[in-house]
Amino acid sequence: MSSAVEEKSYRLDGLKWVVVAVLLAGGIYGNYYFSAEPLLYRVLGLVVVVAVAGLLALNTGKGAAVFSLLKGAQVEARRVVWPTRQERNQTTLVVLAFILVMALILWGLDSLFGWLTSMIIG
Numbered sequence: 001m002s003s004a005v006e007e008k009s010y011r012l013d014g015l016k017w018v019v020v021a022v023l024l025a026g027g028i029y030g031n032y033y034f035s036a037e038p039l040l041y042r043v044l045g046l047v048v049v050v051a052v053a054g055l056l057a058l059n060t061g062k063g064a065a066v067f068s069l070l071k072g073a074q075v076e077a078r079r080v081v082w083p084t085r086q087e088r089n090q091t092t093l094v095v096l097a098f099i100l101v102m103a104l105i106l107w108g109l110d111s112l113f114g115w116l117t118s119m120i121i122g
Helices: 013-033 039-058 061-079 085-121
Strands: none
Touching: 013 039, 039 061
């Protein structure tokens, strides 16, 4: 049995990444160049540049792989059984109590070692 795996070829990936880098660098440079303009316009310009660069990056092989990874992570996050509010609060209180006890132990040890050091040194 032979099954042909069709793999999508991503041509000109290197050029696309160069264009993405140039777009982002141009957006950063433009933000400094137009520093006298209102902040809202500069932010909107950066949002547009980042969106275009992101869309271009998604059309590369690595960009498609990252997008696939994010989709898979979203599916897995939906499968997780999240704790109830009561479980979350109880766990938080246990963690806070543990932190308080450990802080008191460390404070006590620090005080003891400080006292011992002052006794030895004089």
